[in-house]
Amino acid sequence: MKKRSTFSWVIHFAGRKKSFYIGSVLLAIIGVAMSFIPYLIIAKIVGMLLSKDMDFGHCMSLILIMALCWTLRVVFHSTSTTLSHVATFNVLGGIRTQLCKKLSTIPLGSVLDDNSGAYKNIIVERVDSMETTLAHIVPEFTANILLPIVMFIYILALDWRMGLANLISVAIGLCFVAGMMARSQGEFEYTIQKTKYLNDTAVEYINGIEVIKAFGKTGSSYEKFVLAAKEGADCFINWMRKCIWFQAGSFAFTPATFLGVLPIGLLLVKNGGMTPEDFITSVILSAGLMGPLMIAFSYMDDIMKMQAIFGEVTEIIEREDMVRPDTLTKQPVGSDITLRNVRFSYKDKEILHGLNMDIKQGEVNAFVGPSGSGKSTIARLIDSLWDVDEGSITFGGVDIKELPLDYYTSKIAYVAQDNYLFDMSVMENIRLGKAGATDEEVIAAAKATGCHEFILGLENGYDTIVGGAGGHLSGGERQRICIARAMLKDAPVVIMDEATAYTDPENEALVQESVAKLVRGKTLIVIAHRLSTIIDADKIFVINEGNVEAEGTHAQLLADCPLYKNMWEAHTMVKDDDRVDSVMGSDARREAAHA
Ligand SMILES: Nc1ncnc2c1ncn2[C@@H]1O[C@H](COP(=O)(O)OP(=O)(O)OP(=O)(O)O)[C@@H](O)[C@H]1O
DSSP: OOOOOHHHHHHHHHGGGHHHHHHHHHHHHHHHHHHHHHHHHHHHHHHHHHTTOOOHHHHHHHHHHHHHHHHHHHHHHHHHHHHHHHHHHHHHHHHHHHHHHHHHHSOHHHHHTSOHHHHHIIIIIIHHTTHHHHHHIIIIIHHHHHHHHHHHHHHHHHOHHHHHHHHHHHHHHHHHHHHHHHHTTTHHHHHHHHHHHHHHHHHHHHHTHHHHHHTTOHHHHHHHHHHHHHHHHHHHHHHHHHHHHHHHHHHHHTTOTHHHHHHHHHHHHHTTSSOHHHHHHHHHHHHTTHHHHHHHHHTHHHHHHHHHHHHHHHHHHTSOOOOOOSSOOSOOOSOOEEEEEEEEEETTEEEEEEEEEEEOTTOEEEEEOSTTSSHHHHHHHHTTSSOOSEEEEEETTEEGGGSOHHHHHTTEEEEOSSOOOOSSBHHHHHHTTSTTOOHHHHHHHHHHTTOHHHHHTSTTGGGOBOOGGGTTSOHHHHHHHHHHHHHHHTOSEEEEEOOSSOOOHHHHHHHHHHHHHHTTTSEEEEEOSSGGGGTTOSEEEEEETTEEEEEEOHHHHHHHOHHHHHHHHHHHHHHHHHHHHHHHHHHHHHHHHHO
């Protein structure tokens, strides 16, 4: 992809509001003209005074014109800033929309591999922090750069020597700037990096506060945050320490135009090379020359920060999308899923080593195997959350890479373990399964999965707002709402990551009941953690170290697959232990009651 400059990104994101930026620049230019006129008027009045040719009435009308110019300058400047703000909010909105869109088109792996705090930080805070710079830079920069240029050209036209005399202090100031740049090379990027790390750490700390408290890690996690804050402060102080004297030198000398203008001008007047009126005009204009430029230069830091943020934004935006066609060219027949010689790695570590699987339409399939063997990875590949590195996955005989993403995702409903519910009503959360579904359809899906009664029992029924990540509901309730959402989606294939949590018998029975209703007549792929739930499956795949070690029914595998047999024995033993525990528990209770 062609690399774009920050300017080109701004124009790109401004979309139809880019004309607002153009308008903002034009108004800023008119504002500059309004700022320039008063200087000429002052010079004119001083000239009249010197030539003893002063007409009071004329002077008063000039002063009125000056006042009008100042007023118009404020009007044009404010309008320019307003337009620029409107365009800027469009840019920020555009960036955020594109970032969010991008997160859904790049492989999920590349999103999950990154620190989640970093995404929040960039989408919310970093983008927001550009607002002031971006909104003010157009009018301010235009005015503060253009006005001195116009003034400088005017001085040159009056007397080119006076023009050049202005540059003496600028040259000295620039030497200090060059020294500053040389001393702080690399420091700026490092400071930005550390600040970003600090922000990410802060977001991560807040996100993980529940876990941190639960595991008593407040001290060590807080330490990480404190260390990041200290590093951030240290590198900033170090950077400032290196620059401060050079910065002070440049601030002191650059605006001191009188250092060159006064001696050279006086010499010219003395030798008859310039009239006193021109001298006065040049001095007045020179006095106002550098102030605006210094203001413009003070934006440099912000501009560099903005460029760094655009760098982070474009790094995400330019990531490679999952390659999928826009239109359906090959129509799948049925919904059989076939995996052939599938290989897959997370970064450099190969997890799946040439898998083959046949998942038949309408059957119940289970993936079982030791923890970390690759069950969830296979399910995510089937759900097209990642792309296979080698081999293929077909759906109804067509390679899923040849199917439009929208089409394919409409065929698969994924019920994950850690089901996410958005901070909105139960009704809206279920409706996410099918865009535009009516309330009746949502309620029908909830009834079909046996959730209707418990939803009606919530504080505001279907209008109950569930907190961020569904925090106001129990784990079992969250999962059942997600099952209702999947039901509404009505996809022919359901992938279910069986919950390992919330395994209390009552909830388990309710969830199982909901699942049974959800998958009637559909293909079910269940990642099973409790073998007792899948003994009736049509096909059980035993996954071990990224390979299919065996496949068959429960009875076949018990007879032929030692790994499955061991797992089953371990599972039934745990169940027996549970029973022993509960008996002992009731005995203990009885003893306690007697006591
Ligand atoms: N995003 C990731 N980046 C790097 N490695 C990963 C990632 N996700 C999973 N893995 C690794 O891939 C391997 C397979 O993980 P996977 O989650 O597929 O196993 P699983 O059989 O579903 O395990 P479990 O039963 O414990 O959920 C593990 O070694 C895991 O550490």
